[in-house]
Amino acid sequence: MKVKIHTLFEYLLETTDAAPEAIVGFSLAQSPTLGDFIDDLDPNQSLDWNNRDFRGLPELRDHVLRQAGLGGVCTAKDVLITAGAAEANYLAIMQLLQPGDQIVIETPGWPQAEVLAKAIGAEVVKITRREEDGWQLPLGQVRDAVTNKTRMIFITNPNNPTGDLLSTNALAELVTIASAKGAWLLVDEVYAGLEWDSQRAPSVAGMYERGITTGSVSKALGLQGLRTGWMICPDAELIRDAVILRENSSEIMNIMGEVIAEIALRPGRYASALADARDAGQRNLAQMNAWVREQDGLSWVAPRAGLIGLGRLPERIDSDEFARFLLAEPYRTFLLPGSAYDQPNHIRLGVGGGTAVNLQEGLDRLEKALSDWPGR
Template sequence: MKVTIHKLFDYLLETTAADPPECFIGFSLARSPRLGDFLEALDPGLSLDWNGKSFFGLPALRQRVIDQAGLQGRCSPDDVLITAGAAEANYLLFRQLLSAGDEVITEAPGWPQVGVMARAIGTTLREVPRRETDRWRLDPAAVAAAVTPRTKMIFLTNPNNPTGTLIPAEDLHAIARIADQHGLWLVVDEVYAGLEWDGPRAPSIAGLTPRSITTGSVSKALGLQGLRTGWIIAHDRGVLRDAMILRENASEIMNTLGEHIAEIALRPDRLAMALATTRSESRATLEKLDRFVGAEQRLSWQRPEAGLIGLARLDRIDSETLARRLLAAPYRTFLLPGSAYGLPNHIRLGVGGGPETRLDEGLARLSALLKGWED
């Protein structure tokens, strides 16, 4: 079956083809560092051919991936495949582990990629709702109730994309037990892990059961989206090998310069400093957004617990209508409508980026539009 476009990407393609907006509300990744930040640590004699050491990815980088996930002693570099971002990591797993007639359980709202791939493969998508009235919590009992004899995979995001809600450790363990009892693959996209606003990082799912698989990247928390460097962490070496063979027929080998820069970025001292900076900047922005939402009569939200994005509810306003009016003159401000996640009465707010987003101006323009809105 032909791959169809999901609403989120369709909206981005359509709106970014027009004149660039002046302000951005809802930036979903940390402020990006510059190449100069890494030059001192890079070898100028580095070959730009593939890493020459392993088709699974630079060994030193794969060790950093294990370390940043807190999986020392439970996983090894041999349990890691480097990919072109978390999106490719998820794609490779969907293509290898799901077939026509299977079922995959996922959350709603959640990352739309799984729905696109399920339709393309001929897999049935079974969505378990995260309820706003329950602070967007994912109920393990509802996950268990969605399992059928045809279920092959559970796919989740933690922290959740787009609500910024964390799966509590006890619920994560409960879902891992459900997957284990039924022999299911449990894949968790952890691209926002490490940006928890209160409390420790959630356990990385790859450390919980033999069939639990983590995907991640340096894109969101470190602002290194342009490197296109992500990973799969899986105990099953056959899964990694199959994914590597499929990657050979798509992106083939990895971006060598990206691998080396990612390895530098994930070195413990650099990683700790980068995450601390992102947390500090983003927490200040989160407080600003919290005050903004509280002051706007037509907005309310469940404040995000982690990550860089959250959802705000609109009072009697269609999100896509609002987003398109905000993008047009005189406002020239971009935000993502909740319709991209199947929630037409929500908008996505974010705390990422830096001064370049001109967030304060964007919020002022959004406020002006909301105040003049006619029902």
């Protein structure tokens, strides 16, 4: 099995040393500092593993269930703490998919599932979200795509990168589609909690015996550097298989990630941090919406949830060429080209980072680069 590089990661690798002066497309909430947790940390904390459970600290797993709305529905035994949602997705996909299996994924969407499925030798079937439909997931196409060969359906909700949000009824329909063929339904929820025009959708682990919910503290809480996430699934065999695979990769959870994540997810603290992230995100989203309306030829479907969306570039501007143009002098501004999500006429716009990201500076530079683009 050889895992081939994806366009998204390839661009990040190529531009690591660019040292941009501004960023447009920040994808997570403003990050707290270690000092924000010092008073709650025990200086005598052992840096060995947690010595209590291979699946992660029990109290942390209880918090994970609570924030996902699964308290009383699932138990702590249904939760595995992982190195971010990415590892949770990896463990599920690698243990469930075999060569020749079929996986149904969305585009635009988080590319990890496609990369891993191709490495395994599985058949990838893409369901296309269309901008003219507000990036909604076409459930009819999902239903038509799922066959007896389908082993898994993989989606993100809220959608990464468009910010579309599936309703409770839509998720129930996906469960019906998956269960009719005995397929697993994995829903990556890294942006859950940051909904702008409706309530948080239910977690699929509480709706379906083969439902897998993954998430992390990275996006809504800005704790990306902890590399702490989770998998929730009521199927005990899958959780055990995931533990076995992790034992042969990252082995056991990093204790500081567990401990700080447990503090961050304590009910009062989590509610306060999430409220701050929502307030900052809504302010930046309003600023972004106003800016987009003023741009000639640039448009976007504003995200209904999460901190990123896709902006459509004016005609005849290629996203890869424009992203590199914007990163060079005199603009020195970073953003991800839409080609990372199979959308070469788009760019990723983000409203994360709170006040620290200085969104207006990045937008001013982006506006000038659009104006300076040759031929405009």
